[in-house]
């Protein structure tokens with residue numbers, strides 16, 4: 001039983017290769033964050049080492065060990081793995097030392113299973129040296145060793161690495177599918193299931209994390225409060241906010257991108273409300289607030305600001321000066337027109 005939800009194309013392809021014993025020695029799973037890449041990779045590792053007649057059974061000793069991260073032949077290599085914990089925390093890329101260690105381990109026979117499986121989580125974070133080192137391993141496949149690379153963006157991986165892997169695309173699920181899983185399989189009450197299903201944009205993993213850990217929804221609420229303060233605030237407040245975000249950006253680009261994504265989501269909701277498409281909004285729990293706020297802007301203002309947020313995101317991805325980009329964004333927040 002494959003645990004990953006949806007992704008029928010990728011699953012049936014893997015199932016077929018298992019049945020025909022035509023396993024690739026390297027797979028590349030590509031998809032947005034939390035869409036199910038790690039779940040699918042672990043499922044594949046289970047299928048390769050399962051002791052039951054219909055792998056992956058999820059129940060045998062091997063499947064259970066893999067699910068608990070305790071199988072000696074299944075290893076995850078990522079930003080936070082390997083070395084001591086201080087080293088792991090301060091790492092900003094997957095280094096050559098981690099790949100070399102993996103190579104050494106891959107040269108030894110499986111300890112308890114049939115296959116050694118190495119999952120490289122965030123493969124796009126490999127340094128150039130690490131990627132080149134991995135390439136050598138991929139060029140000389142060894143029987144019984146499978147590499148599974150996970151990435152949100154295969155466009156920034158070296159083409160030589162990509163061409164050595166079988167690529168499987170994972171796609172966001174339909175909102176209704178996520179809602180059904182949360183409600184029917186996980187027993188989450190329907191109102192919360194619907195909200196989480198919309199907020200996760202088809203990436204079930206995020207919804208499951210948010211259901212298990214209230215701090216994610218708490219953080220969203222704080223960010224929306226801040227957005228409203230800043231939108232109604234004066235220039236001084238806005239530039240203070242920019243200083244705060246720019247400082248965060250130097251430590252974590254991801255955090256600032258998350259804030260911009262939330263802004264984009266909010267202003268898209270305002271646009272939808274303005275167009276009378278309230279059913280399609282993401283922030284369903286705050287519909288009344290959105291309706292009230294949408295009354296203060298005209299359509300052209302909302303559209304223009306959505307473009308500004310998208311442009312800011314794009315410029316940050318292209319390494320523009322974060323402070324400058326965010327200041328320009330703050331200056332383009334529309335004033336209430338009352339139209």
Ligand SMILES: [Zn+2]
Pocket residue numbers: 046049050051052055056057058059060061062063064
């Ligand atoms: Zn099993």
